[in-house]
Amino acid sequence: MKNFKDMLHKYAKLAVDIGVNIQKNQTLVINSPIECAEFTRLMAESAYKSGAKNVEVMWHDESLALIKYLNAPEESFKEFPEWQIKRLNDLVEKNAAFISIAASNPDLLKEADPNKIAISNKTKSTALKDYSNHIMKNDVAWCVISVPTKAWSKKVFSNSDENEAVEKLWNNIFKIVRADRDDPIKAWEKHIENNDKKVDFLNNHRFKNLHYKSKDTDLTIELPKDHIWCGCGEYNKAGTYFVANIPTEEVFTLPLKNGVNGKVKSTKPLNFNGNLINDFTLTFKDGKVIDFSCSEGYESLKKLLQMDEGSSYLGEVALVPFDSPISNSNIIFYNTLFDENASCHLAFGKAYSSCLKNNDKLTLEETKKLGANDSLVHVDFMVGSPDLDIIGETHSGEKIQVFKNGNWAF
Template identity: 45%
Template sequence: MENFERNLEKYAELVIKIGVNLTSGQDLLVEAPYECLDLTRLIVQKAYEAGANFVHVHFQDDVISRSKFDHGTEASVDYYPTWYTTMLERFVENGGALLNIKVPNPDLYEGIEAAKISRNSKAAAKARAKYQHYVRTGAFSWCLIKAPTEAWAAKVYADLPADQRVSAMWDAVFKINRVYEEDPVAAWRVHLDELRRMRKVLNDRGYKALCYRAEGTDLRVALPEGHIWLGGDKENASGIRYVANMPTEEVFTMPERTGVRGTVTSTKPLNINGALVDRFSFTFDEGKVVDFTAEVGYEHLAKLLEMDEGARYLGEVALVPFDSPISNLNRIFYNTGIDENASCHLALGSCYPINIKDGASLTNDELKARGGNTSLIHVDFMIGTADLDIDGELADGSVEPIFRAGNWALTF
């Protein structure tokens, strides 16, 4: 690729300056696949140039991750080390920042029993509950980014010759992150300002509910009193602004836990802990999933919904126009962090407490009393289409269009 090394360096600088917005004297934890060594080295360099106190890299590998299921004992499936979660908690409490190159292989656990994957995911979620609370309340700066691996590129660009797939994936990653701009950091600041304007308009409207209509979808989602739309960057407990997911094109809030009714149909495949689920739908009544279908991965979806009581309720509602940079690439990335930013989406499981006034200080019981959902999981699934219409119900009972034919009907 032309100017690849320079673009890689620009990307590393971007995720340090905009993603985690690292400040002088901070520690940084980088989680990365071994295949992303070159990018990881640049990220570490840029972190130290930004004044990092210490950078620790935790490398990951698909073969090692799968080995537990292929060769481990039954006990190992249900085990997650508390010493590791304790380390994460202390890291957050000492003011660290996290940068995760998150590129799971969509076919990693093909052939593994759904029950085993579910048990392992539940053990991890229970052990990481306190740390996840820090994540969802914005206690510290964290950012999920993307970089090609051979397995992921082979899935996304299966239509290309094998020797062209990783390059094509890099091209996509650079495009959706505005790396090709002369000054990506400045371009991102403009983009974040645009998302800030969107969420201000939505917060000023104060909708009571959103009503979705498309082929296979007829859904009403009530919104709790005091809900807050977020999107783009957010402020952590120390007042530092960061971007939790790069790329990002969404604005999002929390639904009323028991206020979801109707049916919704997915529009993109979903990667659940290394297992693929596709062509699925949910029927909700009083907020709860009372029926569901799936043509691919039904058993994995069933296990997800059994994770805990809150797994059958929604925790997030997000709006993304169909005519947007990622959607216009016309490519399924089998990666929630990208696909959710190409499509309107919902999320099963825990809400983000920061999506309601004073939510970060609420206990789980207080959060539920305010209309929020709590769960071990938070799993986004995509519902956006070119024919999606969304109406907003206002406090006075009137209705106005928010989306028409998949795109914004509001003016920002």
């Protein structure tokens, strides 16, 4: 293994300089588990060296969250601190950049009351709806990364002891995010260039619909007439280019809300707020999930689909080749940031309005009229497999193979 400390610094620099592309005199906000404090400090140091004026950290503690779920009354989950809402909206207004570390314990809330979890999720999503809208419209630069924690590492490498599991996860993350390269920044620039070629192909063809077909899936997804495919990076309102996910292998757009029909089966577990949802099949009619089955996490999936009117519709369509770095690791990460970039995926809930033409001039109601779904949630789930074929149909009726046996067909 290359020098661990050197790769830590390279990874921190990637998050700051490629992820949010921090600008001179800008504020960086880091949302971090307390267990990831060491890496958070490295990102703060890197941000200051790159010209940041200030770094604010919003700490959270999973153990305290679990204590609350197991002991607090249900009523307490209906409250959300007003000061947090005001602070986040103020930071957006001042064009801060936002980095979040996604490293939750997949089994954290296994014993918690699902009703409390559902109430808490809805309360938080409702309170932070304006903030979430700014993020999903790319008004500001934002990035999600991940850092090994003991519980997460042990879930991924269950046959290893805790320290060995953490080391293994670090090794894999360094490789996947290209922090093990001599020049990770150049490696990412090359990766973005290659990804952009796929984006151009899809935008040039302007498909009317995509037909997904595999052993367990037969699904047709219509796309809004004014949809746009996006890739690794995008521009925020201030014109700063940023990469929202590190790692990322996807090319994505939004579906037409009422234009999804057929059946699709998940191909990887979904970690939803501390509960695993596994081996689930969804049936869609006119965009809505009208039936579902599940081998694990049935109540969690049910609560997710019942979160609000839009949570049972789709908000994202993302294409990821089966032959990709994360998929080729043959590891189930139990972390959506990684697992979604190993597999074609879809998302329940809110659509990215940035995937519509002239999105910066559109109101929320106008995006809805164009076919974009709205919801308090946006939850990705994986559907890619080595036998997945995807056929794109243009508005003139031409059919073009987009994916063949799980990989790009062009």
